[in-house]
Amino acid sequence: MGAKRKNSGDGDGSSNGDGKEVKKAKKKESMAESLLPSMIKNKEKRSEVHAKLKHQKKLEKRKKAKAREAAEKRALDLGEEPPPKSIPRTIENTREFDETICMPDDEELFAGNDADEFAPVLNQELTPKILITTCRFNSTRGPAFISDLLSVIPNSVYYKRGTYDLKKIVEYAKNKDFSFVIVVHTNRREPDALLMIGLPNGPTAHFKVSNLVLRKDIKNHGNPTSHNPELIMNNFTTRLGHRIGRLFQSLFPQDPNFRGRRVVTFHNQRDFIFFRHHRYIFETKESKQVSSKGKNAKTDKDEGSSEPKVIARLQECGPRFTLKLRSLQHGTFDSKGGEFEWVHKPEMDTSRRRFFL
Structure with missing residues (x-):
């Protein structure tokens, strides 16, 4: 009897041991699942x-x-x-709330539009005239970039900088009735900044230039005509963005010639302004219309008829580049005593979901 009890006790012990091992294995699995890599x-x-x-x-x-x-x-x-489709969470649709976002019924905003520096051009009272120049130390890609800008912006001319101070160039441009001065700054043989000075009363905007691709480097690029282009302005939603959008608009005449089929786009995304220059092309292609007899009726000659179909496509003309606003200054260029409307500082970049334009 004692031996039997011992055997039965051994059996109970082994079963208990197996149960403990199973519990340990499950515990390890649950811990492994809860652990981050x-x-x-x-x-x-x-x-x-x-x-x-x-x-x-x-x-x-x-x-x-x-x-x-x-x-x-x-x-x-x-x-x-x-069921309604779920909208994915992106940085754009989860951006931080900004009090300066423009509303369609903002009367103060529309009243200010009629009194700002860009109103004469945007109300078609004045035709814009642009002077483009360089910094004192020019590079090889600087003139190529300026050549592309001259083909994009109507009524624009290039003046060689020489040794003149920028303030003297601004005074000269005022006397010659220019509406804007654009300075292309280069660094290490690469254009890296644009300075846009509104005349006669400002403002002055400083942009960083990145990801520049010249027209000659774009595969299958088109050659633009001299027609006035259409303008597309996207996502300039805040007060500052609205002002920058009007600045870009005032570079171009406000009477687009649709026969030229030219489109200039300024697309703002996460405070990066993407510039694109396209022309749209209409092509006529024949599309086969299958008859109602079905696909099996291949012996009939009249089973399908071809009808002309007009297809629209885009051809990029270039150049292609990205702008990032660094500062917006009241009045014309003044590096020492100028009053700034807005300046980008490193401490502003506290969140990826905070945008200013």
Whole structure:
């Protein structure tokens, strides 16, 4: 009897031991699942956990997509409205609240438009006339960039800088009835900044230039004509952005010639202003119309008829570059005693979701 009890006790002990091992294994698995890959010191184990998490996320995403498609199909079959599509969270639609965002019913804003420095050009009382020059130390790509700008901006002329001070150039441009002075600054043989000086009373905007691609470097580029271009201004939503948008608009005549099919775009995204210059082309192509007899009726000659179809496409003319506003100054250029409306400072970049334009 004693031996039997001992055997039965051994059996109970082994079963209890197996249960403890199972519990330990489950505990380890749950701990491994709760651990982040960055918390694991072992490289192989870390990569293994990361791959497992990535695979699980992929499976969950696929499962949600299938469920969404099934719900949409079910709703269409029943004649009901499909469930609304979820809007992905982006930096743009989760931007920080800004009190200076312009509203369509802002009477103060529209009243200020009639009294600002750009009103004569935008109200078509004055035709813009642009003087383009360089910094004192020019580079090889500077003149090529200026040549492209001259083909983009109507009524623009290039004057060689020489040794003249910028204030003297501004006074000369005022006397010659220019509406803007644009200075192309270069650094290490590459244009890296634009200074736009409004005349006669300012303002002066300083932009950083990046990602410059000249016309000759764009594959299958088009050659622009001398027609006045259309303007597209995107996402200039704040008071500052509205002012910068009007500054860009005042560089161009406000009577676009649609026969030229030229489009100049200033697209603001996350305070980066993307410049593009296109022309749109209309092409006539023949599209085959299949008859109602179906695809199997291949023997009939009259099974399909070709009809002309007009297709519109874009051809980039260049140049292509990105602008970043550094400062906006009251009046014409004054590096010492000038009063600034807005200046970008490093301490402003506290959040990725904070935008100023």
